[in-house]
Amino acid sequence: MLTGMQIAVIGGDARQLEVVRKLTELDAKLLLVGFEQLDHAFTGAVKEKMEDVNFAEVDSVILPVRGTDPDGKVETIFSNEQVILTKEMIQSTPPHCTFYTGISQPYLEDLLIEANRKQILLFERDDVAIYNSIPTVEGTIMMAIQHTDYTIHGSSVAVLGLGRVGMSVARAFHALGAKVKVGARKSEDIARITEMSLQPFYLNQLTQEVKETDIVINTIPFPIITSMVLAHMPVHTLIIDLASKPGGTDFRFAEKRGIKALLAPSLPGIVAPKTAGQILANALGQLIQEDLTQRKGKN
Numbered sequence: 001m002l003t004g005m006q007i008a009v010i011g012g013d014a015r016q017l018e019v020v021r022k023l024t025e026l027d028a029k030l031l032l033v034g035f036e037q038l039d040h041a042f043t044g045a046v047k048e049k050m051e052d053v054n055f056a057e058v059d060s061v062i063l064p065v066r067g068t069d070p071d072g073k074v075e076t077i078f079s080n081e082q083v084i085l086t087k088e089m090i091q092s093t094p095p096h097c098t099f100y101t102g103i104s105q106p107y108l109e110d111l112l113i114e115a116n117r118k119q120i121l122l123f124e125r126d127d128v129a130i131y132n133s134i135p136t137v138e139g140t141i142m143m144a145i146q147h148t149d150y151t152i153h154g155s156s157v158a159v160l161g162l163g164r165v166g167m168s169v170a171r172a173f174h175a176l177g178a179k180v181k182v183g184a185r186k187s188e189d190i191a192r193i194t195e196m197s198l199q200p201f202y203l204n205q206l207t208q209e210v211k212e213t214d215i216v217i218n219t220i221p222f223p224i225i226t227s228m229v230l231a232h233m234p235v236h237t238l239i240i241d242l243a244s245k246p247g248g249t250d251f252r253f254a255e256k257r258g259i260k261a262l263l264a265p266s267l268p269g270i271v272a273p274k275t276a277g278q279i280l281a282n283a284l285g286q287l288i289q290e291d292l293t294q295r296k297g298k299n
């Protein structure tokens with residue numbers, strides 16, 4: 001239980017509602033900032049304006065997956081007001097205060113280093129990334145269906161990368177009957193792709209390997225689908241780029257060649273916000289509990 005913990009939940013989308021639900025169930029006291037247009041009330045959670053939060057009493061701060069923008073602005077879909085997290089607010093938190101976001105972002109990271117406050121990046125955790133790959137796959141299948149006039153079954157699909165998302169995507173498209181090949185750069189990944197009964201290839205052969213693909217699904221956050229690769233792709237190929245912004249595709253050249261290339265960020269929050277929120281909520285519940293236990297052990 002998180003009895004006695006004071007947690008500020010600042011901004012976010014529908015996923016944060018699952019986080020709020022879970023943390024109030026665990027008996028934490030919650031301050032909700034940027035939620036004034038939310039009709040629902042949660043027992044144990046109070047809506048506050050950013051300027052009214054007493055950061056000196058806050059044990060944890062939960063921000064949206066992307067943290068803040070480069071000016072400290074926090075995105076929120078439940079408010080029309082600007083919510084800005086400033087250096088002074090961060091510095092007025094107690095030294096044990098921990099900040100939770102999904103991915104790293106320089107504005108926040110720099111201020112937290114300066115203030116010597118801990119930041120936890122939820123999407124860097126294997127468990128969160130693997131659970132999150134499930135709604136990501138479902139969103140990818142949805143996009144493939146929406147943007148093609150043929151079945152996934154029987155189509156030629158190339159998946160780039162065998163990380164947490166790549167493995168789930170490759171497995172799901174294979175199960176749907178696609179002819180799946182997977183590109184990786186490490187020999188152990190080539191071995192794993194073979195073990196999965198999929199066709200492996202080294203990424204340095206990508207230009208040759210895309211010559212007959214119907215769908216290319218990229219999970220590599222690096223410029224991998226270059227103009228050279230695009231020049232070898234059939235014009236009917238659909239590219240679904242799942243890698244974090246700006247993706248791994250030369251979108252300008254894809255458009256020039258008439259190849260449909262879609263950057264598809266944040267699919268879990270779009271196709272399954274409730275599940276995606278529960279994934280974050282479960283991880284946060286566990287992490288904040290561990291933090292509390294550790295602090296009690298020290299006192």
Ligand code: NAP
Pocket residue numbers: 129132133136161162163164165166184185186203219220221222241242243244264265266267268
């Ligand atoms: P991951 O487990 O770290 O996998 C990344 C993959 O990219 C690995 O196979 C890695 O290979 C490969 N890679 C990285 N840099 C490379 C390079 N320079 N050249 C060749 N291969 C490279 O990450 P993940 O959890 O699968 O996530 C993949 C991407 O999808 C991330 O950008 C993540 O933010 C994004 N994502 C998007 C959504 C969405 O809704 N669109 C959802 C979840 C995640 P090595 O092991 O050889 O480095």
